[in-house]
Amino acid sequence: xxxxxxPAGISAAAARPLSVVVKDxxxxxxxxxxxxxxxxxxxxxxxxxxxxxxxxxxxxxxxSTLLHMLGGVRPMGIDxxxxxxxxxxxxxxxxxxxxxxxxxxxxxxxxxxxxFDNVAFPFRLNLWKARVPExxxxxxxxxxxxxxxxxxxxxxxxxxxxxxQNQRVALARALVLRPRILLMDEPFxxxxxxxxxxxxxxxIELYQSWPCLVVFVTHDVTEALVLGDRVIVLSAQPARVxxxxxxxxxxxxxxxxxxxxxxxxxxxxxxxxLHQASPGRGQVRVTV
Amino acid sequence: MSEFWNPYAPLDGRQRQWxxxxxxxxxxxxxxxxxxxxxxxxxxxxxxxxxVTALSYLSWHDGDSMLFTATLWSVGRLLxxxxxVIAIGIPIGICMGAAPRVNAALSPLxxxxxxxxxxxxxxxxxxxxxxxxxMKIAFLFIGAVVYLIPMVRDAIQAVPQSYWIGARDxxxxxxxxxxxxxxxxxxxxxxxxxIVAFSVMWTYITVAEYVNARQGLGQLIQNARRFSAWxxxxxGIIVIIALALATYQFMVWLKRRLYPWETQQ
Numbered sequence: 206x207x208x209x210x211x212p213a214g215i216s217a218a219a220a221r222p223l224s225v226v227v228k229d230x231x232x233x234x235x236x237x238x239x240x241x242x243x244x245x246x247x248x249x250x251x252x253x254x255x256x257x258x259x260x261x262x263x264x265x266x267x268x269s270t271l272l273h274m275l276g277g278v279r280p281m282g283i284d285x286x287x288x289x290x291x292x293x294x295x296x297x298x299x300x301x302x303x304x305x306x307x308x309x310x311x312x313x314x315x316x317x318x319x320x321f322d323n324v325a326f327p328f329r330l331n332l333w334k335a336r337v338p339e340x341x342x343x344x345x346x347x348x349x350x351x352x353x354x355x356x357x358x359x360x361x362x363x364x365x366x367x368x369x370q371n372q373r374v375a376l377a378r379a380l381v382l383r384p385r386i387l388l389m390d391e392p393f394x395x396x397x398x399x400x401x402x403x404x405x406x407x408x409i410e411l412y413q414s415w416p417c418l419v420v421f422v423t424h425d426v427t428e429a430l431v432l433g434d435r436v437i438v439l440s441a442q443p444a445r446v447x448x449x450x451x452x453x454x455x456x457x458x459x460x461x462x463x464x465x466x467x468x469x470x471x472x473x474x475x476x477x478x479l480h481q482a483s484p485g486r487g488q489v490r491v492t493v
Numbered sequence: 494m495s496e497f498w499n500p501y502a503p504l505d506g507r508q509r510q511w512x513x514x515x516x517x518x519x520x521x522x523x524x525x526x527x528x529x530x531x532x533x534x535x536x537x538x539x540x541x542x543x544x545v546t547a548l549s550y551l552s553w554h555d556g557d558s559m560l561f562t563a564t565l566w567s568v569g570r571l572l573x574x575x576x577x578v579i580a581i582g583i584p585i586g587i588c589m590g591a592a593p594r595v596n597a598a599l600s601p602l603x604x605x606x607x608x609x610x611x612x613x614x615x616x617x618x619x620x621x622x623x624x625x626x627x628m629k630i631a632f633l634f635i636g637a638v639v640y641l642i643p644m645v646r647d648a649i650q651a652v653p654q655s656y657w658i659g660a661r662d663x664x665x666x667x668x669x670x671x672x673x674x675x676x677x678x679x680x681x682x683x684x685x686x687x688i689v690a691f692s693v694m695w696t697y698i699t700v701a702e703y704v705n706a707r708q709g710l711g712q713l714i715q716n717a718r719r720f721s722a723w724x725x726x727x728x729g730i731i732v733i734i735a736l737a738l739a740t741y742q743f744m745v746w747l748k749r750r751l752y753p754w755e756t757q758q
Binding site for chain 1: 658664666673
């Protein structure tokens, strides 16, 4: 993609150096009968440069839980992680981190706010109000909405948008903060196949304008092959790292590449790992 | 008839109006027949036209409108109590909904009163606050606030956790999550609680005005009862029902104007 075609407004400023380390993470939940269920078992990962890392695994394997830990969010009020730690730039991450922003599969947009106010929401918070002057954030919101193709929908509410448009709003709200780490929890999982492809394309464009560390949870093998610089395959409960490899093919990846021997070999490799990981469970999706 | 037992079948506006008007007319007809035939004596049940006469008498007589004055007094008491219910009840309900510890501490004090005989509190209030306006407003306040507080709490707790998590992830402090995300999301249901509170106060207004009222619709009814002027008693009751209905309709309209997104979802 050439420079002229980059979405306006998101400057191509290189993200600052980055280090995210997941160290020996263990997560257990209380199970009925007083025992505990181990969901994540000794997972260690490290990310030291921008790129799209796909976190792939069977449903319920704990990949979302792991992603939440990277964001420092504790949804259930249970202590996470049970053992191990997440280090961002060498500092242990114990709460929501300013540099890490999440995009959820659903329920992310506020039904009471317009598209503009949904994207501008972070700047109503003291943290960002103090950091970004109003004139600047207004400009940023306008630019990112143009970049995701919603410049003409500022005054609409989420209920008046399609599923894909709603995820564009969610992406815009995350990227307007110019995060160094973008955490995506099956963001396109609820969309139809065609919209999902459009959104994958959009993500690639946005990433090229703002190269950050994207950790992208999915259970869609094709999605992993289309988007990932790196693919991390987790095993079924308890989750362990079953495979971790790099895809060097440049994005956007053509349909020809997707049918190439290389791509098919990678797909085979992922599927083999997943089948070993979850014998008899068919929750892995392959599209195309 | 295939659409009769179908709760989702649309009903056109005219048909709905005719059915509603029809049943009111039927009631009036039965009422008229009972009085005309003498099946029920006029000392026990005044005829509809006698009630209409009483209404016009109360509305304008000797250059004075007793009904208008009484209505102003009742509405005034209701508004004062309503403002207090909103100003005190909503913050308490929000705190209970937003902080489990506050809820655990206050719910034993609030929840049982929903089924408590609030009317039985009246003598106690008279003992404490006397027989003046303070007592009447306190009575309306207690009657309504015990419904409002639990409803506001439930409204807060009904907001999906994902909005809290989402705001938290964007860097909101816990208090910012509450007042920037959870409260705005709970507003339509909080508005419902206010609507219920006003309906409850309309049902209690006559009770509040039974004791030593010199003015008000409750006093008007009480006074008429003392002279066995049943037509005026009926007229007073009808006026209260009409006012309560108007209040309800207005507040529902206002809620739709303020929170149009709720019905869009």
